[in-house]
Amino acid sequence: xxxxxxxxxxxxxxxxxxxxxxxxxxxxxxxxxxxxxxxxxxxxxxxxxxxxxxxxxxxxxxxxxxxxxxxxxxxxxxxxxxxxxxxxxxxxxxxxxxxxxxxxxxxxxxxxxxxxxxxxxxxxxxxxxxxxxxxxxxxxxxxxxxxxxxxxxxxxxxxxxxxxxxxxxxxxxxxxxxxxxxxxxxxxxxxxxxxxxxxxxxxxxxxxxxxxxxxxxxxxxxxxxxxxxxxxxxxxxxxxxxxxxxxxxxxxxxxxxxxxxxxxxxxxxxxxxxxxxxxxxxxxxxxxxxxxxxxxxxxxxxxxxxxxxxxxxxxxxxxxxxxxxxxxxxxxxxxxxxxxxxxxxxxxxxxxxxxxxxxxxxxxxxxxxxxxxxxxxxxxxxxxxxxxxxxxxxxxxxxxxxxxxxxxxxxxxxxxxxxxxxxxxxxxxxxxxxxxxxxxxxxxxxxxxxxxxxxxxxxxxxxxxxxxxxxxxxxxxxxxxxxxxxxxxx
Amino acid sequence: xxxxxxxxxxxxxxxxxxxxxxxxxxxxxxxxxxxxxxxxxxxxxxxxxxxxxxxxxxxxxxxxxxxxxxxxxxxxxxxxxxxxxxxxxxxxxxxxxxxxxxxxxxxxxxxxxxxxxxxxxxxxxxxxxxxxxxxxxxxxxxxxxxxxxxxxxxxxxxxxxxxxxxxxxxxxxxxxxxxxxxxxxxxxxxxxxxxxxxxxxxxxxxxxxxxxxxxxxxxxxxxxxxxxxxxxxxxxxxxxxxxxxxxxxxxxxxxxxxxxxxxxxxxxxxxxxxxxxxxxxxxxxxxxxxxxxxxxxxxxxxxxxxxxxxxxxxxxxxxxxxxxxxxxxxxxxxxxxxxxxxxxxxxxxxxxxxxxxxxxxxxxxxxxxxxxxxxxxxxxxxxxxxxxxxxxxxxxxxxxxxxxxxxxxxxxxxxxxxxxxx
Numbered sequence: 001x002x003x004x005x006x007x008x009x010x011x012x013x014x015x016x017x018x019x020x021x022x023x024x025x026x027x028x029x030x031x032x033x034x035x036x037x038x039x040x041x042x043x044x045x046x047x048x049x050x051x052x053x054x055x056x057x058x059x060x061x062x063x064x065x066x067x068x069x070x071x072x073x074x075x076x077x078x079x080x081x082x083x084x085x086x087x088x089x090x091x092x093x094x095x096x097x098x099x100x101x102x103x104x105x106x107x108x109x110x111x112x113x114x115x116x117x118x119x120x121x122x123x124x125x126x127x128x129x130x131x132x133x134x135x136x137x138x139x140x141x142x143x144x145x146x147x148x149x150x151x152x153x154x155x156x157x158x159x160x161x162x163x164x165x166x167x168x169x170x171x172x173x174x175x176x177x178x179x180x181x182x183x184x185x186x187x188x189x190x191x192x193x194x195x196x197x198x199x200x201x202x203x204x205x206x207x208x209x210x211x212x213x214x215x216x217x218x219x220x221x222x223x224x225x226x227x228x229x230x231x232x233x234x235x236x237x238x239x240x241x242x243x244x245x246x247x248x249x250x251x252x253x254x255x256x257x258x259x260x261x262x263x264x265x266x267x268x269x270x271x272x273x274x275x276x277x278x279x280x281x282x283x284x285x286x287x288x289x290x291x292x293x294x295x296x297x298x299x300x301x302x303x304x305x306x307x308x309x310x311x312x313x314x315x316x317x318x319x320x321x322x323x324x325x326x327x328x329x330x331x332x333x334x335x336x337x338x339x340x341x342x343x344x345x346x347x348x349x350x351x352x353x354x355x356x357x358x359x360x361x362x363x364x365x366x367x368x369x370x371x372x373x374x375x376x377x378x379x380x381x382x383x384x385x386x387x388x389x390x391x392x393x394x395x396x397x398x399x400x401x402x403x404x405x406x407x408x409x410x411x412x413x414x415x416x417x418x419x420x421x422x423x424x425x426x427x428x429x430x431x432x433x434x435x436x437x438x439x440x441x442x443x444x445x446x447x448x449x450x451x452x453x454x455x456x457x458x459x460x461x462x463x464x465x466x467x468x469x470x471x472x473x474x475x476x477x478x479x480x481x482x483x484x485x486x487x488x489x490x
Numbered sequence: 491x492x493x494x495x496x497x498x499x500x501x502x503x504x505x506x507x508x509x510x511x512x513x514x515x516x517x518x519x520x521x522x523x524x525x526x527x528x529x530x531x532x533x534x535x536x537x538x539x540x541x542x543x544x545x546x547x548x549x550x551x552x553x554x555x556x557x558x559x560x561x562x563x564x565x566x567x568x569x570x571x572x573x574x575x576x577x578x579x580x581x582x583x584x585x586x587x588x589x590x591x592x593x594x595x596x597x598x599x600x601x602x603x604x605x606x607x608x609x610x611x612x613x614x615x616x617x618x619x620x621x622x623x624x625x626x627x628x629x630x631x632x633x634x635x636x637x638x639x640x641x642x643x644x645x646x647x648x649x650x651x652x653x654x655x656x657x658x659x660x661x662x663x664x665x666x667x668x669x670x671x672x673x674x675x676x677x678x679x680x681x682x683x684x685x686x687x688x689x690x691x692x693x694x695x696x697x698x699x700x701x702x703x704x705x706x707x708x709x710x711x712x713x714x715x716x717x718x719x720x721x722x723x724x725x726x727x728x729x730x731x732x733x734x735x736x737x738x739x740x741x742x743x744x745x746x747x748x749x750x751x752x753x754x755x756x757x758x759x760x761x762x763x764x765x766x767x768x769x770x771x772x773x774x775x776x777x778x779x780x781x782x783x784x785x786x787x788x789x790x791x792x793x794x795x796x797x798x799x800x801x802x803x804x805x806x807x808x809x810x811x812x813x814x815x816x817x818x819x820x821x822x823x824x825x826x827x828x829x830x831x832x833x834x835x836x837x838x839x840x841x842x843x844x845x846x847x848x849x850x851x852x853x854x855x856x857x858x859x860x861x862x863x864x865x866x867x868x869x870x871x872x873x874x875x876x877x878x879x880x881x882x883x884x885x886x887x888x889x890x891x892x893x894x895x896x897x898x899x900x901x902x903x904x905x906x907x908x909x910x911x912x
Contacts, residue, residue: 323686354674356630362617379617387615422645424620449620449647 004030006352007122007154009114009297012040014329014341015160016098021349023105030108030152032124037099038109041162042338044091045182050205052090053185054369056083057212061371065408078213084187116302117151119322125149156324156352159304159312160345161297163290163330168197170257177265177283178258181206184285191215191283193247195267197255199226201368203287208370210285211245218248218281220255220269227368231381234374234413234431241372241411248279258284292331307333316358318348326352340364363427363446367436372412375439378427378446381417390420394452394475396468398432400482403463409433414468416442416452418476423451425473432465441469452476493542494562500531500538504822506558507531508691509551519545520566527551527563530691535786535818544568554688556635621648629653634660692787703849708885711844712893716901718860719875724907737805741857741877742780742834746804748903749855750776750796751910753830756896759853760829763886770887779828779848780808782815789815790848792828836860842878852887853896856880877904 008019011033019031019038035044042048063073102109112126126148165180167173174180176188181202190213196203199221207217219226227235253271265284269277292311299306305313305321311333318326326348329341343361350357365377384391398404398412412432419426428442445455455473460466474480500507507529514526525537544566551563619636621629625648629636632653639656641648678684689697703709718741725739732739753760753776762771776797779790791811796804814820833845834857845856858878864871881897888896903909 356633357627358630360623360626389618422620424645426618448622449645451645 001121001151001153003153004028004108004155006030006156006158006349007032007114007152008158008160009033009122010040010160010162010293010329010331011035011038011098011109012160012162012329012341013042013338014162014345015040015158016102016345017342018158018160018328018345018349019107020101020105021346022352023107025349025353025355027349027353028108029105030110030154031102032110032112032114032122034111034113035095036111037095038102039091039095039098041182043095043098045185047338048094049087049091049185050181050209051369052087053083053187053209054205054371057209058371060212069408078190080187080190080213083213087185087187113296115296115298116304119302119325120153120155122152122154122157123149124152154324157326158318158345158348158352159297159320159325159327159331160329160341161293161331162341163336164293164295165286166289166291168255168258168286168288171286174286175260177260177263179283179285181285181287184210187213189283191281193218193281193283195220195255195265195279195281195284197267197284197286198288199223199228199249200287200289201227201366201370203285204368204370206285206287207245216247217245218250218279219246220250220253220267222252222254224251227374230366230368230374231376231429233415234376234429237411237413237431238370238372238374242370255284290330290336292333294331309333316360317351318344318359319351335364335366337364337366361447363443365436365439365443367439369436372409372432373435374429374431375435376427376429377439377443378425379417380427380429384417384426389426391417391426392420392476393417394472396472396475396480396483398465398468400471401463401465401468402482403465403467404432406463407433409465412465412468414438414465414472416455416469416472416476418452418473423453423476425450425452425455428469430468432468434465438466438469441466492547492565492567493544495526495540495542495564495566497529497538497557497559497561497563498541499559500529500536504531504559506556507536509553509555509557510535510690511553512549512551513537514546514549514564516546516549519543529557530786531822535692538563540566542566542568619648620646625650625653629656632657690786692789696788699849700846703846706849707847709844709847709882710885710888710890710893712881712883712890712897713842713878714881714897714901715863715876715878716904717865717874718877718904721904721907722860722875732802732805735802735806737802737807737809739801739805740808741836741860742832743801743805743808745832745834745855745857746778746780746793746796746808747801748900749778749830749832751903752896752900753778754797755899756892758888758892759883759896761852761887762829762850763852763884765886773829775829777827777829779825779831779851780811781831781833782812784816784818786818789820789825790828790831791815791820791824792826794827830854832857836877842880844880845882847882847884852884853893854882855900856882 005028006022007030008015009032011031015031015033016038019029023029031038060076063076066073110124112124114122114124117123171178174183176183184206190210192215194210194215194217196207196217196219199219204226207219211217225232225235250269250271253269255267256270257268259266265281267279267281267284269279294306294310294312299312302325303322304325307313312320312327312331314320314327314332318328318332320327328344328348330336334340344359347357347359363378365375367373367375381393393415395413395415399410404410404412409432415429416425417427418424425442425445428439430438452473456470456477458470460470471480471482475486478485510528510530512527514520520526520540520543522541522543523539526540527538529536529538545568546564547567548565551557557563620641621636626636628650629639634653634657636648639648639652642652643649721744725744729739757772760773760776764771775795777792777794778796779792782789782791793804793807793811828848828851830851831848831854833854835843836857836859840858842858843856845854847854856879860875860877862873863876865874879897879900881893883893
């Protein structure tokens with residue numbers, strides 16, 4: 001049996017980061033994934049293709065809006081096949097690039113599926129059925145001439161198999177009409193009437209894409225509002241801009257049945273205060289959450305423990321209860337975000353290399369790529385209250401930003417949460433164009449334990465929307481430039 | 491309802507302890523006052539009783555963790571809401587986390603403790619420590635807890651230099667509990683099955699203090715044998731009288747008394763070396779430590795003012811101390827301030843050994859097993875009870891001749907106790 005120094009299962013953003021880091025630290029690395037190249041859900045069926053399509057949605061929206069500024073375009077024609085091909089070219093370019101980087105690092109890339117035999121041995125099926133991805137729907141992977149299973153031994157292993165969409169109990173399997181987000185990204189058709197089930201960030205981004213492609217989108221959400229766990233002030237500003245996004249929206253409502261009848265889907269809605277209603281759609285997108293992708297891994301054979309929801313339990317170094325086995329990213333729970341997985345991957349690789357690393361991030365930014373974008377980082381006001389931290393929130397409206405107005409994006413808000421006394425920046429929230437790119441400055445500030453004055457005394461380029469961060473920080477001291485100073489605090 | 495059990499105050503000036511053992515597990519139904527965990531601080535170990543009863547639904551700590559006073563240990567669920575046991579503490583900052591936090595305290599305690607005011611050393615919660623990622627990493631690499639580093643920057647921000655300064659402090663501190671730079675051990679599982687067990691607090695302290703002593707004190711060992719035939723007779727004769735007083739007249743008690751006399755005779759052995767200020771500290775009191783072998787490991791309680799106590803008093807005191815040591819009831823104060831130490835392994839056996847001088851002391855007396863030996867006396871061999879003694883001493887202060895004189899004096903007095911009357 002072949003012995004491997006470090007094995008990584010799953011080549012998503014967490015897995016490939018871990019593999020690359022381990023290789024760069026001089027270890028021999030084996031990376032196992034069913035796809036031809038690294039990338040995982042993020043590159044193949046998640047972040048990247050979504051953002052490509054959201055970019056199209058954005059361009060269309062801008063073009064339509066330009067009429068108000070004296071630049072009128074004809075109604076755009078949408079060539080679904082061409083859009084699809086462009087999206088796929090983006091995916092191919094990026095995953096291909098990762099494939100080359102894998103080779104350049106002399107990482108042993110095995111295309112296959114792995115399962116545990118014990119805590120030092122894996123069974124790798126070079127040809128197999130994919131357990132991840134479209135749940136309940138198995139996908140054949142053909143690999144030329146290789147059909148056998150091989151046993152490989154490992155010294156250290158990192159599980160990075162990610163998460164898969166939750167399927168509601170009344171859904172037998174996802175289809176082209178009852179879709180999960182991954183199927184929705186395949187753009188097999190543009191349904192006339194689309195029901196989005198779940199108003200979290202995946203539901204909102206998918207709704208934005210399909211609305212731009214011409215669908216009439218409706219929403220069912222079990223909670224009282226969309227993105228209910230996000231800062232609701234930011235969400236409120238987003239909603240002001242998107243009053244007409246949904247044809248219909250039902251809150252505090254659940255879907256209790258979905259039936260496919262003659263190319264239509266009939267959804268049964270049940271809300272707290274209304275009777276049961278039946279509504280007809282051409283397709284339904286289910287985005288109600290994710291569960292850990294551990295099916296087929298046979299964790300119990302290695303003795304790896306999971307929590308009640310099935311996520312693998314780890315310590316701050318990413319180590320599971322089995323000393324030589326680590327788990328990172330979505331499969332280990334917490335916030336299911338690619339950038340968190342990637343950071344954890346780096347830490348796990350360093351720990352295996354003998355470094356004293358640990359995951360101690362102070363701020364994990366979260367971005368919703370809607371139009372406008374919403375981004376948050378660090379502590380929220382609610383968390384500060386729960387932790388009994390005395391804080392003050394300062395908010396700078398984008399209507400006072402020259403850049404925002406000149407881009408035709410005057411609706412936006414930048415807010416900072418600052419600890420009283422130390423004047424440290426503990427949290428930030430931004431709604432507005434490219435909020436996701438802007439938030440990084442605040443993340444660095446939080447990590448560096450920057451004070452509001454550090455941000456206020458840093459020269460920001462003019463005119464940019466990044467100035468809104470500086471102005472918000474100035475507000476803490478009562479002397480912002482582009483809005484009237486608040487009354488003096490005693 | 492669910493209630494959190496937090497680490498109560500253990501002793502004065504103790505802000506944290508190491509979790510030696512968890513005595514319960516998730517799912518257990520516990521009763522109020524049942525011991526739930528065992529905490530080790532400096533050198534004492536205590537069981538922590540549950541302030542409330544109920545079913546354990548979550549345990550938030552692991553064996554080997556350092557736990558701060560006020561930190562949540564576990565969560566229990568119970569039907570009865572015992573209002574007297576649960577007191578809400580408002581305005582507690584930095585110690586409590588999460589929603590609906592209640593500080594659960596012993597119902598017997600008179601008032602809720604305000605953790606902010608009575609605990610000046612409450613650590614900043616990890617997510618608030620004002621240090622950049624690279625500084626945090628640097629501290630971790632040195633094996634230091636960033637929470638303990640004092641920041642000198644604006645808003646208390648911790649710089650790389652602050653971490654270095656803290657490292658220096660830790661290394662120079664005699665009570666150092668953090669060491670950096672230990673070498674990795676090989677992976678022994680390559681050669682056969684192994685088990686891993688975290689080092690107990692006592693083991694760690696013993697390891698660190700012996701290394702400290704070994705590295706800083708140039709030690710010489712002097713051996714001798716004392717004829718204790720007469721002393722042994724006296725011991726057996728006086729046994730009952732001491733027993734009546736509640737003590738046990740042992741060789742250790744006798745040696746303790748004699749050592750105090752020797753220390754008066756040879757004050758250098760009661761001194762300490764202060765290299766930093768190039769001075770010798772002579773102490774005008776005689777406190778002697780006694781090494782006690784316990785299940786937890788080696789403990790060295792200190793008997794104070796030995797010279798002012800009678801042999802009977804000392805016998806009673808040793809009895810009490812040894813019992814408290816074995817029942818883990820010694821306080822850290824009882825283990826501080828020793829000038830000299832006696833380590834008696836005679837009860838176990840052995841002909842001689844070389845004890846290690848305690849840090850900040852200059853000598854230690856090792857006692858091995860006594861036996862009857864032929865001694866050539868007045869032209870013939872006579873059977874005498876002989877006691878092997880070894881004296882390790884710090885050559886920085888004590889020269890070979892001093893060491894020999896000290897031990898010879900001890901032996902002579904053991905042979906003829908009346909000599910001390912002269």
